[in-house]
Amino acid sequence: MPVQIKRVYEEAKKADGMRVLVDRVWPRGMSKEDAQVDEWLKEIGPSKELRQWFDHDPDKFDQFKVKYKEELKSNEEQQEELEKLKDWTIEHKKDITLVFGAKDEKNNQAVVLKEILDRQQV
Template identity: 45%
Template sequence: MASNEYPIDVTHVKDGRPRNCRVVLVDRVWPRGQRKDEAPWDEWLKTISPSTELRKWYGHDRDKHEEFIRRYRAELEGKEQTNAFEHLQLLHHSGRLTLMTATKDLEHSQAQVLADLLARS
């Protein structure tokens, strides 16, 4: 059971800025075509994203999704990643939070993995 009642949403950068929540981009790479002065998020937390190597290996291949989750969770145990995750936890515990990504398949994205972990924290 989650430790608070605030929801965590996962959305695509092209969906625009959600209302009444803190929005965090959780991608390592700046979204293609996104102007910096029109970014629909409050902050970019790229240290929480999967490593370039893991991201390239995964390639959003659904057959690799379970292994991706395992490897990504292992990466989240690094010092920088732990600090970034703790920051997300603070945001989550203080109000509604939206994790934003340029990944088209939201259900199989790192943002969804993070949302699931945050919901249990």
Template identity: 40%
Template sequence: MTVRVRRVYDPVEDDGGRRVLVDRLWPRGLSRSKARIDEWCKDVAPSTELREWYGHDPDRYDEFANRYRSELDDPVRAAALSELRELAGNGTLTLLTATKDFAISQAAVLAELLED
């Protein structure tokens, strides 16, 4: 199983496998045809409240990751995470986000969970 995290704005990699957008909001300035995603799994995204609290502040990342993991226990999010697990079990999975620093995004948290 290979799980990658990339920005949705970056060029598509030939060996990227299934490309799944994991943001709740559609990326600004990007058409659906240019995005070249296979799925949009917005149900796995963090709540609006958590996303706004976090604001991609690197100092809040650890607390964000803990709170987000707790949110993933919600039945709808848990089902979406289960779908991602299934996709990851079938080959390379690339989790896409519009976040500038994807290393401290929900996609990074998801990748860590999927690889465990």
């Protein structure tokens, strides 16, 4: 099933399927009701150190992707949550939308996670 990504601030739609928040920190100004999130995989988000280093700088995104993927491989909690995502998309064939709070829709962890999940489905 295709994995989509979307800002949590955008309107939730039926076509989103299962909405999974992939931020370690709850998005500012967003109530749980307004977010309409089915699951919050808090631990799958990048570490505080990596988030602060990246600081949503598009020039650092390629390096961020490498560092984040390394983190996902070496951190047990992140691995467990990534396995949940893989299970939901592959075994249960659920439509999934990874939702995130970042303003930049092209340079964030949801983009990296979508890339990983899309490759798993081939």
